[in-house]
Amino acid sequence: MDHWDGLLHSHKGTLTVVGMAKNVGKTVTLNSLIxxxxxRGWTVGVTSVGRDGERYDALxxxxxxxxxxQPGTFLATADLVLGNQKPVQLLRYTGMRTPMGEVALFQVKETADVVVAGPSKNHELRKVVELFLADLKVRCVLIDGAFDRQSAVDPAVSGKVIxxxxxxxxxxxxxxxxxxxxxVEQLTLAPCPAPLKKMIENSGARILLFDGENIREVxxxxxxxxxxxxxxxxxxxPSDLFIKGAVGNELAEALLENRGPCRVIVPDGSKVFIDAFLWKRxxxxxxFFQALHPICLLAVTINPTYPGGKGYDPDELxxxxxxxxxxxxxxxxxxxxxYQREFR
Structure with a gap:
């Protein structure tokens, strides 16, 4: 049985592959999914946040x-990165500009290795997903999420994440x-209570402080x-805090020194950038942190090797x-x- 069967046998919609760093096997995972x-004969659309697929690592x-x-796959990428690749047919331009040219929609006519450079803005990424699903009628959209840009795992963009x-x-x-x-803990934050969610969504403030029934906008x-x-x-x-945007170590250190608030709510787990040491503290x-919009993390893939070929024993990892x-x-x-857990 294929190792994806149990997870994706009926998948439809958008799936993002994001890496924790460079060289962790994100492209290998993406190729395996494609x-x-x-x-299975499913129509697939592929795009990216940032650029990927180059022959050599820039660093x-x-x-x-x-x-x-594979043949029949649709692709959304900046036109200049493809050059004059014959296996790829231009379908239409999107009007979205990037430093590497205008993002356009293509269809692959024969197996081809490509460089993908999609839009970097969330609203443009959502538009590309809409074009794939609504106009081209693809079953699955795959987003290659750059390791330093977590926006592609935003639930407003992607239904599921690897x-x-x-x-x-x-x-x-x-x-x-x-x-x-x-x-994983940061990406899979539990949803906040419905009453708090409603109050937050009715406010346009970047920071909200809650103390029982009282709310203050900052x-x-x-x-x-x-x-x-x-x-x-x-x-x-305050007993609870909402922050509309990214949160990092400065907030974590202040929370630890102040011993609270006890609950911090963020739009989703992709906005949390707190290091592992502070997160544990x-x-x-x-x-604890909660999310307005939880992320559906489907799986974790592992690459046991470092760049150059050495690394860990794959079975042990x-x-x-x-x-x-x-x-x-x-x-x-x-x-x-x-991984299969053994029950003793």
Whole structure:
């Protein structure tokens, strides 16, 4: 049985593959998904956030796996990155501009390795998804999410997400697992209570403070504040806090020093950029995060090798990562293996 069968046998809609860093096997995962869908005769549309599919890594100059598209696949990418590739037929332009040209829709006529450079703005990415699903009637849209741009996992863009992790995160396997577990927890935040969600959606403020029935809007041009600014806000001792935007270590440190608020609500888990050490300390002090719009994380894929070929024992990494993340599915795409928990 194909290792994707149980997860994607009836999949329709949008699926994003995002990596925790470079060289964690995101492109290999993407190719595996393209192959899985193509073998079932499903129509697929592919795009990306940022650029991917180059022959060599821009930083390490090591050779990278190509993005391989099958005949009939639709593609949304900047026109200049394709050049005059004959296997690809231009269908239409979208009017979306990027540094690498205008994003256009293409269809692949024969198996081809391509560079994909889609739109970087969320509203444009949503438009591309709409063009794929509504106009071209594709069954599945695959988004290649750049490791430094988490916007593609926003639930407003993507229905489901696959996270790619691997040895390149650390030379210590336990640290690789800890970092991955932290990111999984952040991406899979529980939904906030319905009454709070309704109040938040009725407000246009970037920051909301809740204290029982009382709500206060904080009028600021940004939610990316320094620790001292957060300390000042927390002087009111709110029980709950909503932040519309990205949150990072400055907020985490202020929460720890202030010992609260106990609940922080963000639009979705892709907005959380708090390191694993601080994330663990927040949980220990019972300061928890919730999301207005939860993310559906479908699985984690692992790459046991570093750039250059060395790395961890693949079976050991699969076993330990699978055990740490259970019941979330964990797959080694290169080996075609999926973690199976043994019951004793």
């Amino acid at each position: 192959d899985f869908f193509s073998r 390490t100059q090591l050779r990278k796996p190509a993005i391989t598209l 996270l790619a992790s691997g040895a390149t995160l650390s030379r210590n396997m336990e640290e690789v697992i800890a970092l991955t577990k932290c990111r 009028s600021l041009p940004t939610a990316l504040l320094r620790k001292t600014a957060w300390r000042e806000i927390f002087r009111e001792q 927040l949980a220990a002090q019972e300061i 699969l076993e330990k990562m699978g055990s740490a993340l259970h019941p979330l599915p964990v797959l080694d795409v290169m080996q075609g293996k999926k």
